[in-house]
Amino acid sequence: MSSLISNKKRRRELAYIAGLVASDGHIDRDSTSIEISTNNERFAYKVASMLSRLTTNKVSVYRYPKIFVVNVHDKELKETLVKKFNIPPGTKAHLLRPPKLQDEREILNFIRGFCDGDSSVHSRKMRGKEVPRIRIMSTSKKMLEWIRRMLIKAKIGCSKPFKDIPHGFGNKMNWRIEIYGRNVVKFMKKIDYFHPEKQRRLEIVCSLLPSS
Numbered sequence: 001m002s003s004l005i006s007n008k009k010r011r012r013e014l015a016y017i018a019g020l021v022a023s024d025g026h027i028d029r030d031s032t033s034i035e036i037s038t039n040n041e042r043f044a045y046k047v048a049s050m051l052s053r054l055t056t057n058k059v060s061v062y063r064y065p066k067i068f069v070v071n072v073h074d075k076e077l078k079e080t081l082v083k084k085f086n087i088p089p090g091t092k093a094h095l096l097r098p099p100k101l102q103d104e105r106e107i108l109n110f111i112r113g114f115c116d117g118d119s120s121v122h123s124r125k126m127r128g129k130e131v132p133r134i135r136i137m138s139t140s141k142k143m144l145e146w147i148r149r150m151l152i153k154a155k156i157g158c159s160k161p162f163k164d165i166p167h168g169f170g171n172k173m174n175w176r177i178e179i180y181g182r183n184v185v186k187f188m189k190k191i192d193y194f195h196p197e198k199q200r201r202l203e204i205v206c207s208l209l210p211s212s
Contacts, residue, residue, distance in 0.1 A: 013050050015099075015106040016194065018085040019113025020047065022096055023138070029089040032078050036070040043116075043195050044068035085110070094139045098146035107150050112191050114147065121193075121201040123208055132184040132205035137164065141175045148177050154190055157183040182209065 017036075021027065025036040036051075038044050044061050048070045052059045055074045062069045081087045085099040101107045118137050123130040138144050144161040151158045156179065164176040179187055185206050193199040 010054060011103070012105050012109045014054055014080070015085075015101065015109040016113040017047075017051060017054065018081055018087065018099060019110035019115075020117050021081055021113075022085065022087050022099075022110075022143070023114045023117025025087075025117070027078055027081060027087060027089040032073045032075045034072050034074065034078060034081065037067050038070075038195075039067055040195065040197055041068055043197070044070055046194065046196070096138065096140035096143045098143060104154070108154060108191050111147055111150060112194060114143075115191070116193055116195040116198065119198070121198055121205055123205045130205075130208045131181050132202075132208060134179040134184055134187060134202075136177050136179075137174055139174055144175050144177050151179070151187075154186075156186045156190060185209065 020036055021034065024038065025034065027034055036044075036047055038047070041063075048059045048061050051070060051072055055072055055077055057072055057074045059070065059072045062071060078089075082089060085101075086097040087099075088095045099107075099110055101110060115134070115136055120135050120137075122133050122135070124133050125131070136144065136147060141161050148158045148160065159178045159180075161175045161177050164174045184202070188202050188206055193202055
């Protein structure tokens with residue numbers, strides 16, 4: 001993998017994969033296994049294709065009744081995700097810390113991956129009009145504070161983290177940040193989604209806004 005890291009495009013893909021692993025992935029504590037889970041088959045194979053450009057090892061997609069799991073065993077990739085991107089092996093959500101990144105495009109690609117895993121796209125009626133909204137969730141307040149700072153640095157307005165217990169998370173305390181209105185359009189232009197269904201929804205909600 002070392003030769004790939006010198007390639008700018010591959011570094012950005014690595015940052016994306018790291019963001020996705022941080023949100024919807026798992027690094028095994030006792031082996032070199034890295035997994036990414038999704039319920040979208042097309043997305044699973046898109047991720048597998050990208051991951052195969054970052055490793056010389058076999059990348060597999062396993063199909064289960066309600067989920068697809070992308071898996072690879074790669075010692076060097078695991079070490080990079082742990083050391084450079086601060087993703088702890090094992091149960092990790094509440095332990096997440098911001099990655100050690102300086103390059104703007106790598107930062108935005110990391111956020112893109114994170115949002116493909118742990119965000120949702122909606123519209124909400126405000127003052128009689130449907131307004132686009134992106135919700136980004138995590139049990140790590142530190143991670144959301146960092147994402148917010150990076151979004152604001154990219155001139156994408158965003159709320160401060162606030163406590164939330166969303167559907168599907170049981171009684172686990174969660175944090176959320178939100179992007180509204182024309183800032184959602186800015187998100188689409190500067191970051192966007194790689195997940196095909198979320199990308200489709202983003203285009204739909206952005207079309208609700210009148211042309212400026």
